[in-house]
Amino acid sequence: MNNSRWKRFSNKNSFRFVPYMMGCDPDRETSIEIALALQEGGAEAIELGVPYSDPLADGPVIQRASQRCLENDVSLTDVLELAGAMRERGVSVPVIIFTYYNLLLQLGENRFFELAEKNGIDGVLVPDLPFEESAGLKKSCRDRDMAFISLVAPTTREERLKEIAQDADGFLYCISSMGVTGKRAAFAGNVKSFLANAQEQSRVPVLVGFGISSSSQAMQFAGVSDGYIVGSAIVEKIEALLPRFSQEQEREGAIREFKYFINQLVPAQPEKECNHAAENTADDIKAVSAGKTD
Amino acid sequence: MKTEQLPDNLGRYGRYGGKYVPETVMSALAELEAGFSEAKEDSEFLNLYLKELSSYSGRPTPLTFAEGLTKKGGGAKIFLKREDLNHTGAHKINNAIGQALLAVRMGKKKIIAETGAGQHGVAAATAAARYGLECRVFMGEEDIRRQELNVFRMKLLGAEVVPVYSGSRTLKDATNEAIREWVRTVEDTFYLIGSAVGPHPYPQIVKHFQKIIGEETSSQLKDITDQDPSCIIACVGGGSNAIGMFAPFIDSSIPLVGVEAGGKGTSTGFHAATMEKGTLGVIHGSMTRLLQTENGQIIEPYSVSAGLDYPGVGPEHAYLYESGRVAYESVTDEEALDALQTLCSEEGILCAIESAHAVAYALKAASKYTENEMMVICLSGRGDKDVHTLISRREGGSDE
Ligand SMILES: Cc1ncc(COP(=O)(O)O)c(C=O)c1O
Numbered sequence: 001m002n003n004s005r006w007k008r009f010s011n012k013n014s015f016r017f018v019p020y021m022m023g024c025d026p027d028r029e030t031s032i033e034i035a036l037a038l039q040e041g042g043a044e045a046i047e048l049g050v051p052y053s054d055p056l057a058d059g060p061v062i063q064r065a066s067q068r069c070l071e072n073d074v075s076l077t078d079v080l081e082l083a084g085a086m087r088e089r090g091v092s093v094p095v096i097i098f099t100y101y102n103l104l105l106q107l108g109e110n111r112f113f114e115l116a117e118k119n120g121i122d123g124v125l126v127p128d129l130p131f132e133e134s135a136g137l138k139k140s141c142r143d144r145d146m147a148f149i150s151l152v153a154p155t156t157r158e159e160r161l162k163e164i165a166q167d168a169d170g171f172l173y174c175i176s177s178m179g180v181t182g183k184r185a186a187f188a189g190n191v192k193s194f195l196a197n198a199q200e201q202s203r204v205p206v207l208v209g210f211g212i213s214s215s216s217q218a219m220q221f222a223g224v225s226d227g228y229i230v231g232s233a234i235v236e237k238i239e240a241l242l243p244r245f246s247q248e249q250e251r252e253g254a255i256r257e258f259k260y261f262i263n264q265l266v267p268a269q270p271e272k273e274c275n276h277a278a279e280n281t282a283d284d285i286k287a288v289s290a291g292k293t294d
Numbered sequence: 295m296k297t298e299q300l301p302d303n304l305g306r307y308g309r310y311g312g313k314y315v316p317e318t319v320m321s322a323l324a325e326l327e328a329g330f331s332e333a334k335e336d337s338e339f340l341n342l343y344l345k346e347l348s349s350y351s352g353r354p355t356p357l358t359f360a361e362g363l364t365k366k367g368g369g370a371k372i373f374l375k376r377e378d379l380n381h382t383g384a385h386k387i388n389n390a391i392g393q394a395l396l397a398v399r400m401g402k403k404k405i406i407a408e409t410g411a412g413q414h415g416v417a418a419a420t421a422a423a424r425y426g427l428e429c430r431v432f433m434g435e436e437d438i439r440r441q442e443l444n445v446f447r448m449k450l451l452g453a454e455v456v457p458v459y460s461g462s463r464t465l466k467d468a469t470n471e472a473i474r475e476w477v478r479t480v481e482d483t484f485y486l487i488g489s490a491v492g493p494h495p496y497p498q499i500v501k502h503f504q505k506i507i508g509e510e511t512s513s514q515l516k517d518i519t520d521q522d523p524s525c526i527i528a529c530v531g532g533g534s535n536a537i538g539m540f541a542p543f544i545d546s547s548i549p550l551v552g553v554e555a556g557g558k559g560t561s562t563g564f565h566a567a568t569m570e571k572g573t574l575g576v577i578h579g580s581m582t583r584l585l586q587t588e589n590g591q592i593i594e595p596y597s598v599s600a601g602l603d604y605p606g607v608g609p610e611h612a613y614l615y616e617s618g619r620v621a622y623e624s625v626t627d628e629e630a631l632d633a634l635q636t637l638c639s640e641e642g643i644l645c646a647i648e649s650a651h652a653v654a655y656a657l658k659a660a661s662k663y664t665e666n667e668m669m670v671i672c673l674s675g676r677g678d679k680d681v682h683t684l685i686s687r688r689e690g691g692s693d694e
Contacts, residue, residue: 053461053591054470054577057316057477063460075589101314102576106590128314128576132304153318155480160320175318179478 003145005094005122006170009044010205015218016227017266018171018207019234020047020098022065023079024072026238030245033255034238035086041262044227045094045171047125049235050079052100057127059182061232064239076103077115084119094170096123096149101133109137113144123147123170131164141169149173152198154188165201172202174225176210182232184211187220195224215267222267230265237261300610305494306581307613313493315473315579322480327495329400334502339399346391347506350424351381353388355507357514357670362640363653367660370524370669375511377535377674378645384675385507385535386417386488392503394421397484404428404483408472410437410465411600412444413646413675414488419453421486429453432472434463437600444679462594466605469578489532490608493579497537497608504538511670512542524663527551528672529651530622531566531601533608535674544619552611553655555597556624566595568607569615569622577606583615598627598683599647601675629654631687634677646675647683 001007009016019038024031035046051069055062076099083095097116104112104126116124124141126134131150138148147170152161154177165172174195177188188194191208199206208221209229218228237258238245244254300307313323333339347353355376364372377385390407397405405427409415415431422429431448435457438445448455456475461467469491476485490500515523526543528536530552540550557565565571572583577592584606585593597603614620625633630647633654637643645653652671660669677684 054466056470056473056579059474060460067461070591077589100576102586102592103590105575106573106586106588127316128579130313130315130317130320132320133312133314151317153316153320155318155321157321157324175316178318178480180316180474 001145001147001169003122003147005092006147009094009171012044014044015222015267016044016205016207017042018045018047018227018229019043019262020049020229020231021238022049022051022062022069022235023082024074025065025069025235026242026245027072028078028082028085031082032086032089034258035091036089037255037259038262039091039093041259042266043093045096045122046091047096047098047229047231048079048083050076050097050099050103052103055100057180059180059232061236061239062181065235076107076112080115080119080121083121087120094122094147095120096125096147096170097121098125098127101126101129109140113140116146117144121146123149125149125173127151131160138169151175154178154190154194158197161198162201165198166203168202168204171205171207171227172198173229174198174206174208176208176212179210181210183213183236187211192224195221199224199226215265218265219267233265300613301494301498305498307610308616309574310581310609310612311494311497312581313579314576314581315493316477318477319480322476323493323495325400329396330495330499333396333399339395343392343395343503346395347388351387351391352379353506354510354514355379357511360641363637363657364660366636366640367657369660369665370663370667371665372656372660373523373668373670374643374673375507375539375670377507377672378643378649378676382417382420383678384413384417384646385504385538385672386414386675387420388506388538389488389500389503389534390414390417390421390486393484393486393499394418394425394427396499397427397486398425400484402427402482402484404430404479405486406430406432406472406475406479406483407486407488408432408465408468409488410434410468410603411679412437412441412448413601413679415453415455416444416447416451418486418488419448419451422453423451430456430475432456432458432468432475434458434465434468436463437465437468441600441679443682464594465600465603466592466594473578489534489604490537490610491532491578491580491582491606497580497610500534501537501541501610504534505541507535507538507672508540508542511539515670519668521668522546522548523670524667525549525551525659525669527553527652527656527669529553529602529648529674530607530611531555531604531648532606533611535672537608537610539672540620544614550620551655552620552622553651554622554624555595555599555602555651556626556629557596557598559626560624564596565624566597566602566604567624568605570624572607580606580609582606582609582612598630599651601646601648602651623655625651625654625658633657643673644677645673646677647680649674
């Protein structure tokens with residue numbers, strides 16, 4: 001892939017932090033400030049969600065964000081254009097559009113890619129488009145130097161994981177546990193071997209996501225993955241800050257608090273020590289995951 | 295291509311169908327596909343299913359000549375395939391028994407289901423009780439309020455009814471939530487879907503367990519006459535009773551008509567006429583036709599009958615619509631309720647409001663045929679569950 005932003009992403013030798021945010025939640029300007037805060041806080045890429053009436057892969061937090069945005073009629077086009085505005089204001093890490101397939105289908109693939117190219121999109125993630133259905137879209141992405149982000153789950157069988165991982169672009173998204181997006185206390189029992197296996201097979205960095213809401217949780221995966229994705233925890237923080245975002249005199253303080261929150265999410269240690277720490281914790285996870293998730 | 299050979303190996307009916315689901319459930323769909331294709335070929339399994347349908351659910355259901363209705367229609371002789379006489383009162387039990395037995399065969403101990411009006415929920419809870427499965431039914435909070443009686447029935451049957459607060463809190467959201475729950479519990483839980491919708495292989499499985507409606511009809515007709523019917527009619531929500539009724543006739547040239555809910559009229563925005571007003575899109579894991587905005591947000595449909603109140607339709611129906619093999623018509627709330635009354639007075643049968651849509655269409659179309667011709671209606675369910683709605687209508691309110 002010739003995309004320079006992805007090159008920088010894959011050449012980084014750190015435990016990458018990739019946040020998810022819902023585009024235009026609560027509004028376009030605030031989203032731009034949030035994206036800049038995420039980048040300043042260490043984001044190596046940003047997943048930009050698109051509100052959808054029926055988000056099958058999402059838990060309550062992201063569902064609520066979707067509904068908030070739909071009350072303002074936010075469309076896929078709006079979110080693509082938001083990405084363009086983010087670029088103009090200085091966002092330089094890869095931006096991945098996270099959209100359900102129906103939204104893309106209605107906009108039309110041609111129009112989608114036209115807008116995606118114009119607005120500096122680097123990747124596309126479609127949570128309800130599994131490997132079997134994605135060949136066409138992946139090719140369209142490749143033709144434009146964009147990454148079609150593939151997902152694998154703890155339930156993905158060996159052969160299939162191999163097939164997906166060896167054909168992945170950008171990064172391989174490893175789902176940490178069964179279920180939809182949302183904060184969790186524990187992860188799938190086989191998460192460590194699953195991630196290790198994914199790392200072995202994958203030609204791109206392996207990132208783990210779903211349910212991670214703190215840097216200590218993330219660190220459990222440092223030895224067996226190349227980075228982590230945080231979604232619901234961030235969207236929930238934004239939700240909590242909504243009243244302050246909407247008041248002129250409170251905005252600055254709210255952004256400051258958001259930045260502080262992001263700093264807490266990003267582990268401070270250099271990656272060598274992370275690896276070491278992970279040896280123990282990854283085993284701990286196994287023990288914990290026998291218990292229930294919340 | 296004969297529809298017999300569909301779906302293809304990706305689960306497609308032409309451009310419809312497929313598997314548009316999160317990766318987490320892909321292995322469960324593969325397991326289901328394997329489990330189903332094994333069971334399908336297993337004569338012991340087939341015999342058990344047929345035995346349960348006869349000794350437990352009361353099949354075969356009769357094919358009734360409706361003399362009074364025929365007079366009212368003023369044309370073709372009208373026959374009713376009496377799915378209303380099934381145990382629990384609708385065709386839904388055929389599928390619930392079939393899938394529950396499949397779950398048992400696959401070693402699953404827990405099932406989950408979605409329900410709108412509660413008919414499928416009751417059928418699933420019933421099958422779960424009989425086969426010793428743990429059952430949870432997802433139901434929109436709004437529907438729980440509207441369908442108190444069925445909620446109580448499910449609880450009596452030992453099922454847990456899980457209220458759904460997301461989205462518009464109706465069937466569409468209950469289905470989303472059931473799928474989300476399945477993603478969480480996929481390793482030990484069987485998702486018992488209620489209509490011919492969802493990701494492959496569900497539409498195929500539901501058709502398989504509902505095609506007994508059409509097969510019985512076909513042989514019952516042969517007992518009466520050598521002549522083919524001039525028209526076979528069924529109401530369409532997600533499309534399970536219709537696809538079951540149509541199944542053995544699709545490769546014939548007998549005209550088939552699916553009747554959708556026209557609500558307050560298809561030009562009002564308050565309807566569930568997916569074929570007439572829907573466009574290509576993805577819902578609940580399947581490419582089909584659905585009611586949606588220009589931007590691709592799914593629209594909440596409307597119908598007086600909770601069972602037809604669904605924004606999508608099974609992918610095979612979308613295919614049959616596009617190929618022109620099946621005609622899809624709509625009738626309004628008023629027409630359906632009038633037909634329900636007529637069927638009551640003429641035949642002494644209180645049918646479900648869903649089924650009354652098919653009756654209403656038949657009454658409108660009957661006079662196009664001669665008295666030597668026959669029409670067959672799939673009377674998908676009985677109307678006991680709707681009495682509450684009928685009372686409030688009569689009192690001048692809406693069903694809300
Ligand atoms: C009696 C009856 N008929 C028809 C339907 C519509 O479903 P389908 O189109 O899957 O047959 C329902 C759904 O609840 C029903 O209860």
